[in-house]
Amino acid sequence: MKKLFFFILVAIASPALAQEYKAFPMWDTKLPTDQRVSDLVARLTLEEKVKQMLNAAPAVPRLGIPAYDWWNETLHGVARTPYAVTSYPQAIAMAATWDTAALHLMADYSATEGRAVHNRATAEGKNNQRYMGLTYWTPNINIFRDPRWGRGQETYGEDPYLTAKLGAAFVRGLQGDDPTYLKAAACAKHFAVHSGPEPSRHVDNFSPSAHDLWDTYLPAFQELIVHAGVAGVMCAYNAVDKQPCCANDLLMVDILRNKWKFNGYVTSDCWAIDDFFKYHKTHKDSASAAVDAVMHGTDIECGTSVYYTLVNAVKNGLITEEQINTSVKKLFTIRYRLGMFDPPAMVKYAQTPDSELESPQHVAHALKMARESIVLLKNSQQLLPLRKTLKKVAIIGPNADNKIAVLGNYNGMPSHVVTLLDGIKARLGQEVTIHYEKAINYTDDSLLVYRDITPFLSFNGQAGIQAQYFNNDNLQGEPLHTVIEKEIDHYWSEGQTPAPGLSTTRFSGRYTTYLKASATEPLNIEMDADDGYRLYVNGKIRIDAWQRNRWGARQFQLPVVKDSVYKLVVEFYQNEGNASIRLKAGNRVKTDFNALAQRVKDADVIIYAGGISPQLEGEEMPVKVPGFNGGDRTTIQLPAVQTQLLQALQSTGKPVVFVMMTGSAIACPWEDRNLPAIVNAWYGGQQAGNAIADVLFGDYNPSGRLPVTFYQSDSDLPAFSDYSMKGRTYRYFQGKALYPFGYGLSYTNFTYKQLTITGNTAAATVTNTGTREGEEVVQLYISHPGIPGAPVKALKGFQRIALRPGESRQVQFKITPDDLALVDTNGHLYTPKGKALVSIGGGQPGVANKTTSNVLTATVDNLTHE
Incomplete structure (x- = not known):
């Protein structure tokens, strides 16, 4: 202890001694990168090397190595950061532009904003946190072989050639053209033969034919790795030919390292190494899984702790330290290429200012790409574009004013999101009457008509609700932040938090208030949260959804007596990803379609905004509603309740324009036969509403083309888990599509x-x-x-x-x-x-x-x- 105290005193007295590591070759900017990396790795202990092989790599203070988290995303703009950023259209929508130049520029702009985020985080001492780094696990270049896959929205569609060209444009734009430094590091995922189903992805084994492997599943990866110079690759959860992808002889050794000569880094998908012994049952324990993954070239474990077993594995002779060195050198080579070990003055990207976040040119480009992505599917009698002299417009549907829908998944949070309703209101001005109703949910017609109970809520004599936020996911210890809030209605995108200083993952909250009943009545209370939550009334649990419950609303009826007081306590936690918590009160009412039709029959045109939403389709989601399961779809048909509503709207005799929002193909044969105009707007990003208005009213001539086949019905599709390409995508489908790959109409000829x-x-x-x-x-x-x-x-x-x-x-x-x-x-x-x-x-x-x-x-x- 005396020696340690003496060293600390000397270090304080002599900054030069504390910075002694700066004299090591690893810090000499005049030396070649490989020499600097070799020097760095040689100075690490075995334990330090292994810790660098997890996504959250700790600092090594004695060498000046800062902590770094490799986990970051920029699928369609920087994702999950606590700062406001530009949100471009979802990847499948950008694929519908068929515009490699626009995608290249979008990736360049995203890298610019990513640098601004990283620089700001560095200045604030947060650069070691998740979603603050410069290694982006994007693009997703899996082939969208089946429209039921919920993550297909993250891809560039069903065609290997289109995917390869768009993916390569993205990589080149993101990584930049500086001869010394990467602007950011892209990562091609998920390698390989990966496209659902989501609920079984941790146990699935697929054995594609050699023809399908090289004809469909590998070409885009080959383009990005061999020609575009992608910095990283992410191996998939599933197994191929009974070997997990992250320890697969054919994929990782024969093809990736030997045939394609890939010398970048490989990360596992998150917790995929755990799957080796937990679900695939191909390995007996964590040590054998870790050793096999590293020996096959998986350099990073995205996860928690499996790779920690590598220390004893080396000591027990299961793997050599030189094999560990190989992975660690690849990882530090990427960090050096990003300029993390050079003075900021040498790295031009390190000068990127905050003003680049949501800069005017970036937002303008988000609008451009949203416009280009919109596909005009039908336009009989040239109903579109609509005239701007309309007197009344009815806007109906669950996607008309839904900000979550237009942002897609793997998204950042912009400061301003334009919904379809917003865009049309701005376009038409106050001279035109706008009649808006949500009317239905995506799959049912029973809406909760909310009542404002905030005037009747108080805490210790003060109007509102006491909110307490904790820096853990179990409400332990003292709250980090306590504040009085007006209501319980919050949504935080991944990377955002409800209070300063709160961790971006695994936080929790408690809300306490007293409700004074305004009448004697049965009060219907609804709660919803992303992750676990529960509600106490007068100390008794009335709703308990503490297990992970994304997008799962719960309701109960509370009989209240006028002027009586009821103590309400709401608790929730965030695990990872987005977070939300909401408490509402009201009455559930079934929509009367005939009455709705009467209310809108005097409109000049009815715009129906429907389709589906990232609240229903996406990555491994616990969603179980008709037509959806675990993030995937069980049917490609437009939900029946939406067709029923459209039939009622059509009965008015007024023209109906169907604006479809979706991340995948929707079968809508009735709509195609009976409605005059159908527009597919995908999930269009923060400028979606303005882009849709531009198309509907003729300020932009639609030019999007489908990157996927829109089939007639479920009967057109082979079994979801069948990875043979027979009968799949336009390349092998023998039937007649509703709207074929490459299709899209225009206002000209x-x-x-x-x-x-x-x-x-x-x-x-x-x-x-x-x-x-x-x-x-x-x-x-x-x-x-x-x-x-x-x-x-x-x-x-x-x-x-x-x-x-x-x-x-x-x-x-x-x-x-x-x-x-x-x-x-x-x-x-x-x-x-x-x-x-x-x-x-x-x-x-x-x-x-x-x-x-x-x-x-x-x-x-x-x-x-x-």
């Missing part, structure tokens, strides 16, 4: 002429033959008729172009040998004999599109005009 193939170049002339300026997505497909196992057709090129009325432009595509190749049953590329068909147009060949109806198809010596 495009005509194609003069298809030529010269050498390796295919070209065609596109003309805007309509009366409006518009953007067309020119698509090139190649097919090999008669070749067994070949796709029906496959996208091999696309370009987004803008044309004025009457303007023409020649569009050219380079066709490479790989574009003409197929994958054989052994997973190898080969060039088939015979002639390939090359098609250029505004969609797939053989599929009608009323605004780009003609597709040109040619062989080398035979031209046909469809």
